[in-house]
Amino acid sequence: MRAPHRLSVLVLASVMGCTADVAPLSSAQREAVAAYVSKKAPSPEYELEVEFANKVRLLGYDLDATEWRPGDILRVSWYWQTLVAPGAHWKLFTHLVSDDPPITIDQDVSGVVRWLYGPDRWQAGQFVQDTQELHLPEDWKADEVTLYVGLSHEGERLSITTGPSDGDNRARGPTVKTPVVGPHETPSRVPRLAVVQTRRPPRLDGSLNDPVWRAARTSAPFVETRSGGVAPLTASAKLLWDKRYLYVGVDISDALLRASDRDHDDHLWEQDCIELMFDPQGDGLSYFEIQVSPRGVVFDTRYDAPRIPKPFGHVDWDSGVRAAVSPRGKLDDLEPDAGYTVEMAIPWQAFSPKNRPASPPTIGNTWRANLYVMDLTRDRQQAASWSPLGIGDFHVPGRFGILTFEGPPDEMVGQSEPVQMPSNRAIHLESRKDAWDPGVKNRSIRRRAMNRRRPGEPRAAQVDEGLQRLESEETAH
Incomplete structure (x- = not known):
């Protein structure tokens, strides 16, 4: 995966500015977001060119694996270009989808951009690297999963005008093989x-x-x-x-x-x-x-x-x-x-x-x-x-x-306990x-x-x- 284009906090403040109806970020939050916002166009590993209502363009994505075992983490970076500020209230979503058996799992909030710098903060001319670490449930039963992304607000999705989609205003991303974990394998470690x-x-x-x-x-x-x-x-x-x-x-x-x-x-x-x-x-x-x-x-x-x-x-x-x-x-x-x-x-x-x-x-x-x-x-x-x-x-x-x-x-061995109240x-x-x-x-x-x-x-x-x-x-x- 390519390293994000980092901006200094001072430059970042001028790039981000303030968007109406959205609370300003703190200095610590701006610093956390700095690695993911740029004025320089990225070069995604896989190109898509999906355009949403002539406001936002999904340029492509990076993927860190071509196989995803149930219980494991898949890292994906979506690269967005802001043509026109989308406006308040729009949020990014990510769906993990299988057709056989039919499964849809929402993983909308994974990642710094999802938490701190959603489309309601984007401004014209910005490029945003939306990096997510997605978790495939241990009980996943399908042979593959397709990733879909888009923008939504209260059940309404921002319309897709060009590029690969499912016909329901979801941009179609990669399809990844998901081999089923064997009965004696541990799907995912816990701390x-x-x-x-x-x-x-x-x-x-x-x-x-x-x-x-x-x-x-x-x-x-x-x-x-x-x-x-x-x-x-x-x-x-x-x-x-x-x-x-x-x-x-x-x-x-x-x-x-x-x-x-x-x-x-x-x-x-x-x-x-x-x-x-x-x-x-x-x-x-x-x-x-x-x-x-x-x-x-x-x-x-x-x-x-x-x-x-x-x-x-x-x-x-x-x-x-x-x-x-x-x-x-x-x-x-x-x-x-x-x-x-x-x-x-x-x-x-x-x-x-x-x-x-x-x-x-x-x-x-x-x-x-x-x-x-x-x-x-x-x-x-x-x-x-x-x-x-x-x-x-x-x-x-x-x-x-x-x-x-x-x-x-x-x-501590051999020490006696102190007098207790x-x-x-x-x-x-x-x-x-x-x-x-x-x-x-x-x-x-x-x-x-x-x-x-x-x-x-x-x-x-x-x-x-x-x-x-x-x-x-x-x-x-």
């Missing part, structure tokens, strides 16, 4: 992550600065949720465990923090949040979901099977999770932000579906899990995941990644309101936003005193 045992629990302050986290393995960067391609945002995770809790830390880069929900079990996925799904048995049954927003609000539920019961599982389930969040910016305004960090402690009892006694895993045990980030930008919802799913649904346990529980690292010491602030550190402004804001305070838990002032006392005891030991 793995070692979860290291810790001799000392991390302090939950939302920063991941506790030295305990240095022993944790960092996940691969999160990817685009369908194809596994480049995600529209940056995120990674760390996990630790001990005999009481599973600890999760997630760091997210986010240029606009939006989290207006304030109540437990609000629909956090409609704005910004992290979303965790755990399947301890790895069978797709009785799996658990926990979400935390940049405001520290929690949504938690469990399922008996994928999306069962509908619509949102057993929402009355309470995970007992303890969470701390540090936003790098101010929530729910239009000023640029930098992101946020979430730190969580999930008790093992949470993973007992019917309140039966629960035990921590043993060294060598494996779980299936997936980690997600939801992000509401100025004009659209976007997402990233640790393990790509192949379809537009997060509830695909068969595509969850694999967590392997390991023993403590050598430097009572289990009700967690930083849970009354009524789930924010506790702002005084005197800290804008991007350095440090907020501790926690779950509702349970009976017997200390108030906020007592929490800080308790943490100071714990630190003194640990230093003494």
